[in-house]
Amino acid sequence: MDLALLKSKGLIRQLNAPATSDVTFPYGLGAHGLHEVLERAYGDRAAVTGFVLTATKATRPQALFWISQSSTRRDMGSLSESALQEMTRGKIRCLSLATRPARDALWAAEEAVISGAVSHVIAEVDVADFTATRRLALASERHGVPVTLILPYRCEGATAAATRWRISTRPSTPNPYDPRAPGRPRWSASLERCRIAPSVSGRTFEVEWNDETLSLCVVSGMVVGPLTPRTSSAGNFQQLKAG
Amino acid sequence: MANEAARAASLYPGLRLSDARATLPHLLTEEIDRKSDERALIALATRLVRFSPLIALDEADALILETTGCDHLFDGEALMARELSHSLDKAGYGHRLAFAGTRGAAYALAHKKAGVQSPAILPSGDERDGLFDLPVSALRLSGKTLTLLRRFGLTRIGQLYEIDRKALARRFHSHEVAEAVCLRLDQALGKRPEPFEPFRPLPDHSVGLSCPEPLTDVTGINAGLAMLADRLSKALATEGLGAQTFVFRAVLSDGRVNSIGVNTARPVYACNHVLRLFHEKTDRIDPGFGIDTLQLEALRTAPMALGSRPLSGDLVQTDVDESALAILADRINARLGEGSVTVTVPISHHPVDMAEETRPFTGEIPNCTSHRVTMHGLRPIRMFDHPEQVQVISEMPDGPPLRFVWRRVVRRVTRADGPERIAPEWWTYLPPAPGEQRNLPRARDYYRVEDAEGRRYWLFREGLYGDGRGRTPDWFLQGLFA
Known part of the structure; x- marks a missing residue:
């Protein structure tokens, strides 16, 4: 029996090949390939960070390589370890690197992908041109390590990424315990480009992060309730419906 | 300091500048720069490593080479002295050489007996006779002690041999001075040991390669480095050791030495890994007129903890492979600077800005389960x-x-x-x-x-x-x- 026959029967599968059932949210973000996540406006960086970290769920302890430029760290703060552990239920071991130019950050990202030692590479850079992203995309496909680029709001132009997300912050859900306090964070994530499912590009997902069940729910636009909490039990309805 | 021309014009160290100017109106003077002197001396010591791996700096203007077991490589001390003298001449340094069985005796001979072109060589064991006629000022004593000795009429080292030690302390009315004289005399005669501090740490393992033809390009350097790394890794592996610092030196044909070093997060001995780290840096070596000798040294060695890898990924509980991460961190640190790759660990402190600390990655990611204890409440991302x-x-x-x-x-x-x-x-x-x-x-x-x-x-x-x-x-x- 030759190899092609085995493959066709589904008996063997290339380990690094993308899973076929990947045309659902989040379209491979953080699972395989190169993806871009942009902020909608200045100041949405925290929402972008939260979205990238929560869109993929780690089932086993994983190593994350977080690369950022020193200027970004000064401007938008650095990743907080305690919040990271809280958002990922302590499954992530994070190595971080701060570089001065974006070129070094992209080089380090490629190096990490090639080494295969980490499970996910997240690089926060100011610019990434087509050549650099193409290199990263090829390396990511060959070595099976997902790469996520976090880019500032002013980034435009063609890149080789599989998807491009644009994230903005939305007012949080009503807090059932204290109407004056912020509730669960909610973001609007619009999928500007998607190679594996071109039909969904342009769609906007309203997502909500539940810090108790540690799950990211996609909320349909219909049931996004008013910002003031309801007194009746109907207030709980929208959270049950979520997802 | 006064050079020979100045000494010939009867100027001497310790003279006031105004007096010297009065004697010689067109005198050239310069501020002494101890830092640069020391740097130059270290550079000179680095060039002389090919004569002996153990070299120490002595005060501001002398070098001590531990040549035990090295002289036979040059067919005896006389020929070694000639070679040394030739090498120093080429570097443009005036020098006085002395060989002796003890450091104190070599000092005395170099300062009081050796000439510019005539090295003083004293066979080991002959210190007593060899030093007999030298003045006591050759014994590395302080000015006050020398004055006291002169007052007692003790001007030659030989006069000190027969003196009763207890009587010496009584005569000097100072126990310290008598002790200093006895110590320096014993050290010169080899009766008391003297510590030796090399100017750079001695490598735990070292391999060298002499090139039949001087190397002039990076290809040759890389090929030589690959040979050395292979030999070094085999030497380390047979002892079950790994090293955390590797230093690669290229000795140029004009005596200068170029060296590059790499550090690793964990002890390693794998040849490929060390080579990859060096490949980032070998183009920084300037071959000049050709490279004669290549050396690769391993420092900070430690036993390797080696285990077998699990057969399947499903058998381990985690996807985190810290040794693979350490290799990745080494690669990035070699290019972007030491300590670039960091980990953040929780610390038990109340203030939020002190509750976490970012440290260079040293091959281990601490488990952050204690976070839950130290950090209450929601924290921003x-x-x-x-x-x-x-x-x-x-x-x-x-x-x-x-x-x-x-x-x-x-x-x-x-x-x-x-x-x-x-x-x-x-x-x-x-x-x-x-x-x-x-x-x-x-x-x-x-x-x-x-x-x-x-x-x-x-x-x-x-x-x-x-x-x-x-x-x-x-x-x-x-x-x-x-």
Whole structure:
């Protein structure tokens, strides 16, 4: 029996090949390939960070390589370890690197992908041109390590990424315990480009992060309730419906 | 310091500059630069490593080479001295050489007997006779001791041999001086040991390669480095050792030495890994007129903890392979600078800015299960290293602000949660003494606030109203919630 026959029967599968059932949210973000996540406006960086970290769920302890430029760290703060552990239920071991130019950050990202030692590479850079992203995309496909680029709001132009997300912050859900306090964070994530499912590009997902069940729910636009909490039990309805 | 021309004109060290100028009006003088002198001496010592691996600096103007077991490589001490002299001449240094069985004897001979072109060689064991006629000033004694010795008429080293040691202390009325004389005499005669401190740490393992033809390009250097790394890794592997520092030296044909070093997070001996780290740097070596000798040294060695890998990924509980991460970190550190790759670990401290510490990655990622204990409550995903001050427009006593300005934009607070009061650690500071003007650290009230656009911030007020620790408290932004 030759190899092609085995493959066709589904008996063997290339380990690094993308899973076929990947045309659902989040379209491979953080699972395989190169993806871009942009902020909608200045100041949405925290929402972008939260979205990238929560869109993929780690089932086993994983190593994350977080690369950022020193200027970004000064401007938008650095990743907080305690919040990271809280958002990922302590499954992530994070190595971080701060570089001065974006070129070094992209080089380090490629190096990490090639080494295969980490499970996910997240690089926060100011610019990434087509050549650099193409290199990263090829390396990511060959070595099976997902790469996520976090880019500032002013980034435009063609890149080789599989998807491009644009994230903005939305007012949080009503807090059932204290109407004056912020509730669960909610973001609007619009999928500007998607190679594996071109039909969904342009769609906007309203997502909500539940810090108790540690799950990211996609909320349909219909049931996004008013910002003031309801007194009746109907207030709980929208959270049950979520997802 | 005075050079030979100046000495010939009867100037000597210790003379006043104005007196010297009066004697020689066109005298050239220069400020002494000890730092540069030391650097030059270290560079010279590095060039002489091919004569002996053990070299120490002696005061500001001398080098000591431990040549035990090295002289036979040059067919005896006389030929070695000639070779050394030739090498120093080529480097442009005037010198006096002396060989002796002890450091003290070599010092005495070099300073008082050796000429510019005639090295003094004293066979080991003949110190007693060889030093007999030399003046006592050759014994590395202080000026006060020398004066005392001269007063007693003791001018030659040989005169000290037969003196009763107890009588010496009595005569000098100073135990210290007598002790110093005895110590230096014993060291010169080899009766007491003398410590030897090489100017750079001695490698734990070292391999060398002499090139039949001088190397002039990077290809040759890389090929030589590959051969050396292979030999070194085999030598380390047979002992079950790994090293954390590797130094590669290229000795140029004109005697200069180029060296590059790499550090690793964990002890390694794998040839390929070491080679990859060096490949980033080998183009920094300037071959000059050709490279004669290549050396590769391993320092900071430690036993390797080797285990077998699991057969399948399903058998391990984790996807984190720390040894693979260490290799990755080494690669990145070699290019972007030591300590670039970091890990953040929790520490038990109350203040938020002290509760986490970022350290260089040393091959281990600490498990962060203790986080739950030290950090209560929700923490923002992005934290500023230095909290940014915000202007509060409308403030409520003991509550979050209604509007504030951060980065020149007015933010209207729609919802807020808090306060979470984080007190300073009272046990880490002392209360001010009476009459001393010093502000004590203040407690902070942290609030989670959300503005009209839905952005969530972590604000705090530095201090409480009326806590008697400074003026009205200011507001700061500590981090951004997701």
